[in-house]
Amino acid sequence: MVGISILVGVSSAEGLQSSCSGWFDKKSGKAGCSLKNLRVHSFGWHIMVMIVMILLWGFLWSLSGVLARTELDSLTNGAVVWLGCLVGPPGVWIRWYLARFNGQGLGRKGRLEWLPIGTLSANILAACIMAALATISKEVNTKRCSIIVSGVQFGFLGCLSTVSTFIAEVFAMWQSGHIGRAYAYTAITILPSFALGNLIYFVPLWTK
Template sequence: MQRLQSSQSREKSSPGDLVGVYRGDGYTTHETDDDIESEIVSEAGDIGDRALHSNRPSEHGSPLLSFCHGSANNRNKKEELPKVLEYSSCLTHLAVFGILGVLTRYLLQKLFRPGAAGVTSNLSILYPDLPSNMVGSFLMGWLGVVFKPSLSHVSDFLAIGLSTGYLGSLTTFSGWNQQMVELSFEGCLVSSIVGFLIGLFLVAYSIIFGVETAKGFRLLLEKRLVTKFVGSNRILRVDGCKSHVVVMAVLLLMLCAVWSVSGVYVRDEFREENGEAQLWLACIVGPFGVWIRWFLARLNGRGLGKAGFLKWIPFGTLVANVSAACLMASLSTIQKAVKTKTCDTITAGIQVGFLGCLSTVSTFIAEFNAMRESKHPWRAYAYAMITICLSFALGILIYSVPSGFFD
């Protein structure tokens, strides 16, 4: 029996009713409606490669796929791609959009830093990545919540590229956590706590504002355009094998061009000892962080063990953010110990690119917002506390203890 039989049958069942669940891994379990809701909420941000057609057997264990891709009849209208082509196209979309996210985040840092707008600064509760986290969270309300089903209707890869690739790389949790770790290391523990609270408050209301404005815009579109375009099936779709190959080829050429140009600039900037080398290095290593985060996202909604214990926790996003925070603290410790221009450039490039793309605030806050609107809103704050406290504690341990020997 499939997890979601129909919306009518779910409405007839009481919250305590057991539902037969095919998990896609060879066995069937029984779960309550609360368990199903927990899985839907924990998959609000991303579900990794489980969203691909080649992994659709697990769709019976993933309620979110039914929401994002519509009914089974609509899905069957799309031509299924070979698994290799499907994965290649998805990875290419993630890489290209991930690099665009890195570039946007870097530009926002420059725009709001001291000497420009002067809003953010290092060792401040208004940390340098706050503007990009707010902008990315706002856009997540548009592209990752309200209009994600519409984007998936055009192309599943476009939806993944924009939400997981671009917005996930535009926002970064590791940079936020490291700024608070360093602020605490300087003796400002209260300020670092306030920095977490203000940061969480601002990104949470950014996605709320994004969702509300997107719903209003969608309502306007429905009144003006739906009967004209949707009813006549004029919405563009990329659903044929040839069209996917063409799009992937174009994006692959763009990726190779960006990597080639970035490699040349990294070499030249290193020779001139220019600080811009870290940006070009970030463009080279950034896609690897996006890919790892996307693969980890398949853990979201699965829980622990065969029984799916703590299914409401998005373990994929949690592991990505905590591990990136730990690596960020480790590189900052190395940077503080070595104190050379070359080391600063390499570590900064990895931090901005690889770790900035491995960790994400937009996905984290989408999950937080879905939990807050669920039947168990306390889970949102528990999830936020687990992520922040674990990352901060490990960051303090990794950064502060060795740094005491270097000072």
């Protein structure tokens, strides 16, 4: 079922992309422009686009911070969304950095090169932090703490973890004939995440 969903999603996206590109080229051809003319080719234009995007991102990030502070002071659930927007970018950056380790293997000899170390690390790390935050929320047990924890879980951990990439990697292993690796990768991801998450959550409660 997951494999079929991926195939349907990819084929639908490709069809939509080709349809939109064809429609745009057809409409813009009369005006003498196309998608190729909209590409940034020079270094100067790259810098300008980067500056504009950074300024836009800074504005939206600052706006999220102001709105999160306002909603949090009022102890409304709307603060969860704005906190999520505020702490989401660091999760994206860490996820992007960890993705570099995919295909590198372990050690100098690069053992287990087939194992996506970056994706695995991101998901296990997110599960552990999720459990730790749940423990903190349970111990503090205040509305303000619950909102902050939910915002961090929604934004930071939502951007750090990735189910879609995990499923795509498992499906790619399966499609390439490495069924054993697909099962092993699934187990290596789910079992440690479940075990560590439960230990982090329950051990502080058991030792009280």
